[in-house]
Amino acid sequence: MGRRIAALLVCLAAWLPVDSNANLEVFACEPEWAALVEEIGAQRVEVFSATTAQQDVHHIQARPGLIARVRRADLVVCTGAELEAGWLPVLLRRAGNPAVQPGTSGYFEAADHVTMLEKPASLDRAEGDVHARGNPHIHLDPRNIEHVASALGDRLAALDPAHATSYRAALADFERRWQAARARWEQQAQPLRGMPVVVHHPSWVYLNQWLGLRQVTSLEPKPGVAPTARQLAEILNLLHATPARVVIRTPYQDPRPSAWLHERAGLPVLELPFTVGGSQQASDLFGLFDSTIALLLEVQQ
16 A cells, blocks of 8 residues: 555656746756756756766666666756666666656657767667667767757756746857857867877767768777777778877776777877866866867877
8 A cells, every 4th residue: 555655646746847946856867968957957957967977878887876866856868879778767667757757858868859870771789889879979069969958948948937038048148158169169170170080989970070080990899899909900900001190088998909009009099088077177068178179189289
C-alpha cells in the first residue's frame, strides 16, 4: 500500500505546475549544456552538470547521487544521439520522475536541433563506437550552439511561463553576444583554414568543419578502440607521405598514443579543452572557444 501511495504522489507531481517563485531544477548531462542553461536561464535556474571535462561521457556510472538529481529535476538537458546511451536511460528509469522522461516537455536533446554529421550508411558495432544518428559532439561548432540556445530558450519559457519574458530577454542578450563573438573567432581563425591535423578520436568533426581544419587521420583505428603499436607505426608511415601539423586530444584521453607519435615524428601534441571546464581559460562557453582558437593559432605560428 505504501508503494502505491508513493507512486501516486509521483504521478500527481508531474501534473502540478512549476512553483512560480521557485527556480527550475535543471539536470545537464554535459558541461556545455549546463553552461548554456546558465546563460539563458535568467537567474531562474539551478543547474547541475552530471559530468566534467575530465570524463569520457560515453562511460559514466549511474551513481545514486545522479539518480537523486534526476528525481527532483524539472528539466533534463542532454546531447542525445546515443551519446549518453550507456547511462542516461538507467538514470531516468531509476529516478522514476515522469516529468523528465523522453517525449515530455521536461526532456530536451540538443541533437534534435542541429544537422548531424557522419551519419553511418549502415550500423555495425564491429566498427567501434558508431552512433546511428551521426557524430554526437555537436557543441564544437558555435553555430550549433545558437540553434540549441534558441530551442532551449523556448523550452524554459514553456516550462516556466510566469517568467517567459525573462528567459526570452536573456536568450536575446546571449544571441547578441554570441554572434559578435563568433564573428571575432572566425576572423581570428582564418590562418587555420586547411591546417592538417591528427586527432585521437573523432571528437572534432564539427570543429574541423567550422574552422576548415583538415583531418589527416585518427589515432584510433575505430572510434573508441585504442591503437596498437603496429597501428601507430602505420600512422607514422602515413605522416611521412601526408604530413600533419599537430595531434589533438581531449583532457580525458590516454596521452600515451599521442606521446608515442610526438617522440618519433616530432609532431606537437595539443590538449584542447573540448568542453567548459577543460582548462582554466575555458570557464564558460565563450572561454571555451577563445581558448581553443588561441591554442590552435599558437601551433600554426
